[in-house]
Amino acid sequence: MLNLVWLKSFITLVQNRSFQTAAKNLGIAQPTISQHIQKLEEQLDVLLIRRGKSGCEPTKAALVLLPFAASMLGLDQRAREAIAGTSFRVGASSNIGIYMLQPYVRSFKDSKAAPSVKLVIDNNPAIASQLTRGELDIAVMEWWNPKPGFEARDWKQEPVVVIVPPDHPCARLSEIDRETLAGMTLLGGEPGTGTGRLLATFFGDNGPFPEVSMQLGSTEAVKQAVKAGLGISLVLAAAVSEEVRAGTLRAIPISGPGLAKELMVIFPDDIARHPPIANFISHLCHRDSIMDRHSGR
Known part of the structure; x- marks a missing residue:
């Protein structure tokens, strides 16, 4: 040693x-x-x-x-920080960490006597790797390959929508059906977000699948490309809420059962009952249920 x-x-x-x-x-x-x-x-x-x-x-x-x-x-x-209960590290895949998780972290930190929360945002594979190496205490991710010694709990289901610029021919549609989506060409976002897996599940093993024209590296890059009229894409609904309110992008849901990602909270089995981790998980689920009731989900 x-x-x-x-x-x-x-x-x-x-x-x-x-x-x-x-x-x-x-x-x-x-x-x-x-x-x-x-x-x-x-x-x-x-x-x-x-x-x-x-x-x-x-x-x-x-x-x-x-x-x-x-x-x-x-x-x-x-x-040392975990034993003392003074701090713990939360990892989040990029879209979750940027567009969804931070209000939860803020409200948790505002609670009385809450420990310090250190938030790490990276792509899904990197967060998974850091969690398995012990560099994170808990992670909130878009997908996870089960591993011994770790527990994964469902957090929330987030809709996936088609985004188009306001002047796009599809902008006035209230929804897009499965067949229309399969024939579309989409701009690709960040690798490792699980969208490919989601589409494979949605369309089945034999497709047909939407074509991906390029890989732009991040959801922010995708949004800017769509605004510029370079194409259309699929993103989490939460990632474009501000643009939709501002009218710079149009978000169109998928008809039928729709497309949605099951977001998960993952942590090592041996710290599941450790108060900071248990309290944060409880905070995530409790605050999420309150927000869903207020939003009518």
Whole structure:
């Protein structure tokens, strides 16, 4: 097991490229930080720091070690915060984190004696990876591949709509049927959001499926492209609520059973009853039920 104190000295030294500066920032003597690096090098049997007259430089081995060292120190800090109940980390896939989750986080943080919530927003695969590595305590995602040791709970169902500019021929439609949607060409958004899986379920294994003309990388990019008249797309209804109110985009639901994503809350089994996590999950579900009653869902 690598010594966390040594790793902290190592990271600080790599960041500052100076034993003297690193020791000053850590509040320890310079010989002490030199000893930490020496012990780490002996344990790993590699040279980590190349000393020179102009300072010190990390070796190739040091650059390989750096992200692992940062991850180990981060996990140690999060474990201490979780045990103390002072902080926890919530991950959210991009569309959920940008357009849906933040009011829930804000209202939770406003509650009495609530712990600090650190929100991490990234694409769905990245959030899943961070959760399984222990870098997140809880995640709210568009899809999840079940893994031992983790529990997934349904959070809410969010409609998926077709978005078009106000002057598009489809803009006056009250809904779009399955056959019409299958014949459309759509602008693609962020990879890994599960829209492809959703369409496969909706249209069946044999299709036909809508054609995707390009992959624009994010829902924001898709919205701007649709506004510019470059095409139309499918997005979560929550992602375009502001544009619909402003009249810059038109959101058209799918007829019949419609299209919707089942959004999930995922967390490790062993912390399900830990008060900060349990309280946040309860807050999500309770506040969501209140919002749904007010909106008439």
